Amino acid sequence: MTAAISLHAARLAYGQRVLWQDLELAVEPGEFLAVLGPNGSGKTSLLRVLLGTQALSAGTVRVAGFAAGQGNDRIGYIPQQRAMDTGLALRGTDLVALGLDGHRWGIGLRGRKQRKQRVAEAVDAVGASAYAGKPLGQLSGGEQQRLRVAQALVGEPDVLLCDEPLLSLDLAHQRLVSELIDRRRTEAGTAVLFVTHEINPILSYVDRLLYLVGGRFRIGTPDEVLTSATLSELYGTRVEVIRVADQIHVAGARVALCEDEPHHLEHAAGH
Amino acid sequence: MFDFELTATLLGMSFVQEALLAGAIVALIAGVLGPLVVTRRMSFAVHGTSELAFTGGAAALLLGVGLGYGALAGAIVAALLLGLLGQRESDRDSVIGAVLAFGLGVGVFLLWLYPGRASNKFGLLVGQITAVDSTNLIFMVGAGILVLAVLAVIYRPLLFASVDQDVAIARGVPAKVLAPIFAVLIGIASAMGVLTVGALLVLALLITPAAAACRVTASPLRATLLAVLFAETAMLGGIVLSLAPGVPVSAFVTGISFVIYVVCRVYAWWRARTRRISESAEPQAFPVSG
Secondary structure (H helix, E strand, O other), X not given: OOOOEEEEEEEEEEOOEEEEEEEEEEEOOOOEEEEEOOOOOOHHHHHHHHHOXXXXXXXXXXXXXXXXXXXXXXXXXXXXXXXXOOOOOOEHHHHXXXXXXXOOOOOOOOOHHHHHHHHHHHHHHOOOOOOOOOEHHHOOHHHHHHHHHHHHHHOOOOEEEEEOXXXXXXXXXXXXXXXXXXXXXXXXXXXXXXXXXXXXXXXXXXXXXXXXXXXXXXXXXXXXXXXXHHHHHHHOOOOEEEEEOOEEEEEOOOOOOOOOOHHHHHHHHHO | OXXXXXXXXXXXXXXHHHHHHHHHHHHHHHHHHHHHHHHOOXXXXXXXXHHHHHHHHHHHHHHOOOHHHHHHHHHHHHXXXXXXXXXXHHHHHHHHHHHHHHHHHHHHHHHHHOOOOHHHHHHHXXXXXXXXXXXXXXXXXXXXXXXXXXXXXXXXXXXXXXXXHHXXXXXXXXXHHHHHHHHHHHHHHHHHHHHHOOHHHHHHHHOHHHHHHHHHOOOHHHHHHHHHHHHHHHHHHHHHHHHOOOOOHHHHHHHHHHHHHHHHHHHHHHHHHHHHHHHHHOOOOOOOOO
16 A cells, blocks of 8 residues: 655755755555654644645655645645634635535535535534534634534545644543544544644554654654653753653653643743 | 606616616626625725726826726736735735825826816726716626636635635645736726726725625625625616716715615624624523633
């Protein structure tokens, strides 16, 4: 089976600053890969490379069987939560429907019945039926984010790219969204690449990790990567990995794995 | 001021009927494009585009070519210029301001050079729909069909890119190609507006009806239908009302569209208020925290 996502000898640099290089990565269909690392380590840039909006400085990248940027209708994308305009003339169901066929030409009058049904199923799956008909701008951040998940899944993607999808969600909805993503990859073999600051809500689903720190990286299972020895080497300073029940906490300078607020991380990265 | 008999007589005349037809076409195009303009927050860009359509119209007057073609050329130059210079969102506002002011100044200069009748000059700014002749009408019909045809092809991805740019790009929508195409469509609509309601008042047709519609519905389809309805009401109502007193149509067109806007805002406010009251009146078994 060919990999759903593959990077070969990949290098990304902005001028003199090298974000990462010699990156070899193959994500198999149905695999759940988490991408971790402090801000500025190139996590979001990696997503841009996979989406084809950022070119590699060297190396090759293929996503869902195409060169990056060529097969994007096979990709589901969940962006970071960002508030919608309160006056936006768009309902939740419209947002989800755009995820299904918004990239196609035309006005979409044909096949309305089928679209409506698929949208309704996707909305129901994320538990958003009660409010999906309301104007998007009037929904809370968590409600919007669940619709984002429905939007990404309704197109039945082969590859799911997630950029901090749990950020604005409470614990119950973090679990709901993680389970939905996990179910998609086990049932349909969708490869998942999940960029996050916070590993614990998804720890039980993750097959492998890509951990990026200041140009260095490690790829492996959580047990291989999330050890005091490996992370100390990556960060170049002493880092302790502590396991409490089924959670992992990382303690040490410039490490903010357990911060759930991203702005804390920015402080941490600046020191 | 409103003489019904005179109005009825004028309505029977062919130049008035041509004006109504031209107005109906412009209002249709404006109503269809409007919700996208509002969603993309391009009101100021529309204003800038229509000012340059005025400049183009002034140049056409001076050169003795068709007004419509001059306005169209000006509007398309504006659309491309704004697209080229204002690619970064932080720059966009100031770029439009700078281009708009310069274009208006050039237009005033060109009008000063023009030796003809003053009413032609005035008409470019505030509209002189009864001056629409059959050549202009052919231009309007052609331009209208072109805009609708292009929009029929790009509507769905354009809407996607307008409401949700990052995800649209991730799904393969060529947002960077669609933006200038849409700018040119706006340029064409602005040029059509300059020929009817005048450069200063294109906003009354392209923005106000759509802004009103977006207040009362969140469905893109319904917003578009309402915007067309509002634009037609303002346009045709404005023309009919202006006939007997002989004032420029734009005065009534803007008046009607603003009244519709205010009514829609009041309705939206009232609806939100009654909904809140009915929600808070529902009995709750448990106090909900947070």
